[in-house]
Amino acid sequence: MKNRNVFGVFLAVVFGILLFTPLVGMVIYSLFARWPREAYLPENFTLRGFEVFFKRDTATAVRSALFSAGVSVAALEIGIPAAKGLTALSGKLGTFFEGLLILPMMLPVVTVSIGSHKLFLALGFTGSAAVFVMHLYFSFPYAFKILYSAYRSPGESRICTAKNLGATDMRAFWLIEVPVFLPAYISAFVMGFVVSYSQYFVNLYLGGAEGVNFSLILSQLLTGADRNLASVYSLMYLFFGAVVIGISRSFQRLTLPKGRKLNG
Amino acid sequence: MADLELKGLTFGINKKRIIEDVSFKVSEGELFVLCGPSGVGKTTILKLITGELIPDSGDILLNGISLLKVPMRKRGTVLVPQGNDLFPHLTVGKNAAFGLGARHIRGKEAEGVVKTYAEKCGIENLLGRYPSELSGGQQKLAAILRALVVEPSVLLLDEPFTGLDGELSRHMRELVLKLQKENGITIVMITHSKEDALYMGDHIGFLFEGRLEFTAPAADLFEKTGNPMVDGFLGEIVRMENGGYVFADKILKSITAG
Numbered sequence: 042m043k044n045r046n047v048f049g050v051f052l053a054v055v056f057g058i059l060l061f062t063p064l065v066g067m068v069i070y071s072l073f074a075r076w077p078r079e080a081y082l083p084e085n086f087t088l089r090g091f092e093v094f095f096k097r098d099t100a101t102a103v104r105s106a107l108f109s110a111g112v113s114v115a116a117l118e119i120g121i122p123a124a125k126g127l128t129a130l131s132g133k134l135g136t137f138f139e140g141l142l143i144l145p146m147m148l149p150v151v152t153v154s155i156g157s158h159k160l161f162l163a164l165g166f167t168g169s170a171a172v173f174v175m176h177l178y179f180s181f182p183y184a185f186k187i188l189y190s191a192y193r194s195p196g197e198s199r200i201c202t203a204k205n206l207g208a209t210d211m212r213a214f215w216l217i218e219v220p221v222f223l224p225a226y227i228s229a230f231v232m233g234f235v236v237s238y239s240q241y242f243v244n245l246y247l248g249g250a251e252g253v254n255f256s257l258i259l260s261q262l263l264t265g266a267d268r269n270l271a272s273v274y275s276l277m278y279l280f281f282g283a284v285v286i287g288i289s290r291s292f293q294r295l296t297l298p299k300g301r302k303l304n305g
Numbered sequence: 306m307a308d309l310e311l312k313g314l315t316f317g318i319n320k321k322r323i324i325e326d327v328s329f330k331v332s333e334g335e336l337f338v339l340c341g342p343s344g345v346g347k348t349t350i351l352k353l354i355t356g357e358l359i360p361d362s363g364d365i366l367l368n369g370i371s372l373l374k375v376p377m378r379k380r381g382t383v384l385v386p387q388g389n390d391l392f393p394h395l396t397v398g399k400n401a402a403f404g405l406g407a408r409h410i411r412g413k414e415a416e417g418v419v420k421t422y423a424e425k426c427g428i429e430n431l432l433g434r435y436p437s438e439l440s441g442g443q444q445k446l447a448a449i450l451r452a453l454v455v456e457p458s459v460l461l462l463d464e465p466f467t468g469l470d471g472e473l474s475r476h477m478r479e480l481v482l483k484l485q486k487e488n489g490i491t492i493v494m495i496t497h498s499k500e501d502a503l504y505m506g507d508h509i510g511f512l513f514e515g516r517l518e519f520t521a522p523a524a525d526l527f528e529k530t531g532n533p534m535v536d537g538f539l540g541e542i543v544r545m546e547n548g549g550y551v552f553a554d555k556i557l558k559s560i561t562a563g
Contacts, residue, residue: 065328195388198388201357205377205382205384206404206407206451206452207379207408209402209407212406216403220394
């Protein structure tokens with residue numbers, strides 16, 4: 042048992058270092074103009090990257106985060122009834138529909154985006170609305186998969202118990218279903234958000250001038266030579282994403298019994 | 306408290322019959338045990354009574370009135386599920402008061418009702434705890450309390466003693482019998498344990514592969530019934546001089562185990 046603990050700590054430290062090291066690099070590059078290959082330390086402290094970001098792209102970053110949060114909420118709104126409905130189907134029919142709903146996970150973004158673009162153009166459906174639908178298309182299966190797993194768990198029977206005790210559908214939903222499944226809703230929201238927030242090809246191809254999002258700006262900076270700017274934008278990308286995820290996790294805390302801590 | 310009657314109840318999923326032509330009657334204040342091996346459709350019958358499942362044919366009558374068109378929440382047939390299904394985000398007290406809230410009984414009045422029944426169940430000291438802080442037996446008691454509080458017409462118990470150790474199981478059996486006698490509750494209990502069935506039931510029904518093979522008062526089951534499935538399930542029952550009884554296969558197990 043003790044050996045296993047030591048091994049676990051060792052693995053945690055190794056993975057921690059592997060995940061944390063690039064962040065350290067990004068922080069250093071975001072605060073210094075250059076770090077020549079032959080120099081031990083970075084040179085020319087600067088806040089230029091942050092100045093550029095706050096002057097030019099804060100609004101885009103906030104808009105992107107809100108847009109993706111909106112996409113994820115829509116994915117939840119469709120995913121909850123879909124997941125509940127699918128639990129009623131058993132056997133091959135259930136497996137078939139589950140496969141159908143998670144299919145977008147496996148389809149290449151490029152293929153679907155180009156195909157959809159042609160169809161949307163023919164229908165006159167363009168701009169932010171078209172981008173929203175495509176983001177939803179790619180975010181939904183991830184959110185759905187989490188919700189479906191949750192509704193297949195024994196938690197579902199508690200809703201029946203609530204109704205059996207005399208609760209109306211609304212009372213059972215708000216007082217039992219939402220608190221019991223809130224962790225799953227939050228996980229599904231975060232998953233849907235992450236998928237939407239990191240989309241750039243869809244925006245590039247379908248969005249036009251309206252579709253410029255944070256990922257698109259970041260992808261262009263990452264292929265450029267300005268490491269200072271690329272690092273600042275990467276950190277800001279991380280920051281805005283973390284803020285949305287942090288807010289969503291705080292919702293979960295609201296339903297926890299007094300004195301309990303959030304796991305994970 | 307009420308008379309419950311099932312008439313020719315049939316239910317299936319995907320053309321597979323799970324319950325076939327099941328009929329029985331439970332009189333007011335009686336404890337009816339539905340007994341049989343695992344997977345024969347016992348829980349399905351309880352779900353049909355609560356309204357969670359809809360029968361393909363047949364009828365369920367409560368005091369002579371059909372329940373088929375009555376929504377689940379208004380049936381008054383309250384189930385204590387095998388897994389308890391306590392609401393994890395609510396304390397035992399709030400779990401128990403949930404059904405009262407649905408009946409617009411709230412605040413001090415609800416607290417008073419919950420406290421009265423909690424004392425009867427012997428768990429008044431647990432009302433402030435969360436389900437995750439309770440042992441298996443305490444969780445079962447909390448689930449029974451939650452059902453009793455709404456004073457159901459019929460209380461449905463799904464394998465109430467499964468997973469409890471010997472001493473606790475005995476204590477729970479006595480408690481359920483005491484609550485039933487004190488409050489005159491009509492109970493339908495399902496179990497795969499012939500010991501629980503014979504000890505607790507006023508009437509016992511035997512379910513095999515979705516069909517109710519035999520129903521009889523518990524007292525009549527100490528002799529051979531003539532039904533090979535029922536006799537095979539019960540095995541040899543040995544009467545003791547003090548009026549008690551033991552199952553021959555249990556003695557055999559004890560002897561084999563040394």
